Amino acid sequence: MSTVHDLSATPVHLGLGPVAVPVEDFAWSAEALTAYDDRFASDGDEGRLVTVGDITDWQVWERHPAGDELVVCLSGRVRLVQEVDGEEVAIEVGAGEYVVNGPGVWHTADVIEPGQSLFITPGRGTDHRPR
8 A cells, every 4th residue: 555745744755667666754964864875776777766855055166976866846936056177157947847957967956936846866876066
């Protein structure tokens, strides 16, 4: 029997093959991310973390060397900033629109209009740096 989950509270891990595993007790902390990496290490670069969250101004830059990240704006409007060839490129994304952050592309975001976004992110190897 299936259980209903709130994707903003309980992300899901898409693993090798047709596998979708709820990630109970997930948190955006170094400890929780390390536990996630350890739990799904056998999926290598193929694992993906699926989350939904409120659009907020990011305090850091991030990148995902293991693969593409899909960012879907569900509601509101966000300015996604990518660093391409040493230059900042701003992309405005509204409800129903999406952007792909390529492997290793540094990116950050700013709120234009509050809302929510869906993220499908390579599950391991994310890097951060101060904004």
